[in-house]
Amino acid sequence: MNDDRRLRVLRAIVQDYVETSEPVGSKALLERHQLGVSAATVRNDMAVLEEEGLIAAPHTSAGRIPTDAGYRLFVDRLSQVKPMSQAEQRAIGTLLEGAVDLDDVVDRTVRLLASLTRQVAVVQYPSLSRSSVRHVELVPIGGPRLLVVLITTTGRVEQRVVDVGTDLLTDDGQSALVTLRAEINAATTGRVLADASSELTSLDERIDPSLRPLARSVVAALEESLVEEREERVVLAGTANLVRSGGDFTASIGPVLEALEEHVVLLKLMGAVAEQGGSLAVRIGAENPYAGLRSTSMVTTGYGAGTDVVAGLGVVGPTRMDYPGAMAAVRAVATYVSRILAD
Amino acid sequence: MNDDRRLRVLRAIVQDYVETSEPVGSKALLERHQLGVSAATVRNDMAVLEEEGLIAAPHTSAGRIPTDAGYRLFVDRLSQVKPMSQAEQRAIGTLLEGAVDLDDVVDRTVRLLASLTRQVAVVQYPSLSRSSVRHVELVPIGGPRLLVVLITTTGRVEQRVVDVGTDLLTDDGQSALVTLRAEINAATTGRVLADASSELTSLDERIDPSLRPLARSVVAALEESLVEEREERVVLAGTANLVRSGGDFTASIGPVLEALEEHVVLLKLMGAVAEQGGSLAVRIGAENPYAGLRSTSMVTTGYGAGTDVVAGLGVVGPTRMDYPGAMAAVRAVATYVSRILAD
DNA sequence: GCTGGCACTCTGACCACCCGAGTGCCAAGC
């Protein structure tokens, strides 16, 4: 009973504080929520909550604000992700379906997420290493030069030009190419890039010895494309929301902006999420391993073509953030993007 | 004589204000510059400069700060672009030469520019419409499906898949492709994209009638790639510098961030510069047509492969900005990037 | 275990004050 009400008080405090961005006192709470008890009782509850480290008072005679632990409890047990309205769902769908290519999908997604949540949105480009091979193409482009094209399930296209040493425009060259192309596609199509890479190394033994020199240069080029780390990219939008976000940390906005420019950091955070199976992850304040983001929270999730998680997306904002709203938006957007990438 | 000294005073004011970001008074000026006259004289000069609208006093008993017009005069007549040191030049060169592809070049460039100037750096992706065709490749990828690849002189690769209606893996199909590929490359290689596009439309008449259906689908796909507007992209770095930039407009940082997110706006501004021949352009404060950027200045220039201007780059910062330094950095970086893209 | 009441505390707003930086102007000097 008692315990239960205390949690209701905590929830009310979080909600009010998120809305007003001012410390909330016992009286204000009573006015805005039907708690059915008096201010004094609420005060007692608050005292207990403070002892438990869930809320804190900036100074003696101000209201309370939730601590990181308070938000954590709120997110874990006191809130449910509020579903997006039909209209919002449709809006998301139609906006994203208008995209013409991968760049455009990512661009639209990040802007959409920023405007839905009024926070900073972060979208990771579909990661090469977690996507799989759709097709490999070998294109002779004059003399001994060959264009090796790798197309992934996420729509990304990587290409390399290699010099294979022998003229490819002869009949022999052509037929060698046809064989090799078939072999390579048989070995790699549909596989995750890492697997494809290991398949390729064993290809050498299975193939006709006369083709080996050619095969080796092509495989080398492909491996390069496959292990490519640098292609891990993220895109941001809505950084302006940081300053407008309620004067929360207007002062300390600098470090946050700096942290956001460190794409590597963001990638790490996204990556960690994607690993853990793609469900919604919330990182609150100091839970964040990176100093610059200690005063912020992140809501992230994985997305990908169909059910494979190939990248992450999410939002970054002040710890005083509308968690249910952000979680709903992040989840909804991820679902739609995944659906679109599946094509 | 008189006039001359007055300009020296203006220059001193600009320099001091840029450095200290505090209104500069007559006494402070004397301490830091050898003007050879007394404070009273400087005061008289200041009064005149104020009448001419080149400087202004925030309030009665504070020093003066330059107006937009004052900065303009400073940039036009009182400053020379200070050359970068040998060491800096080398650093720029080696950093940029390490880039592995176009994305990487742009990424490194924008970060470099941000850290050199400690401002927000903006780099436009080499614009498709102003670059030219390096090579067109046609790749059959099974059945009637054909991958059309367009490679530009700036290293950008665009591709489209088209369904041409007939099977291409037959002997007839192959030889048709070879012919068409040769024709298309002959017509387009080396041409600016717009020209290439018009060449293609006339190709239809010259080609063997039996190839026309095939040619038409390929040309249609190419045209799509060629006119592509959406590919106009910009990349930003150093937004954190905005807040750290001396508390200048810490309050009004929001609108600026918003304006910077409007990539279209930035593109317009860059575009305008590129048009006018690629020389260094400086836009000061209210000279800027976009409301959000009224309190900022931009230093921009064009760059491109060799001498062709294909895109713009520059920095955005407070009007109180180190113009000579920014101009030097922008120019130097543009030169190096152009050189690298020329390969 | 809840409630009303009361004394206490702290912040933030408001105000008055003063100091110092900086100005404008003037009369004298080169």
Added chain:
DNA sequence: GCTTGGCACTCGGGTGGTCAGAGTGCCAGC
């Protein structure tokens, strides 16, 4: 005719005091 030293004036910003309000903790009673 420009330059200079001098002087009165102005105004912003910092300091310190006061006050009201919001909020708390605690206690005694139901």
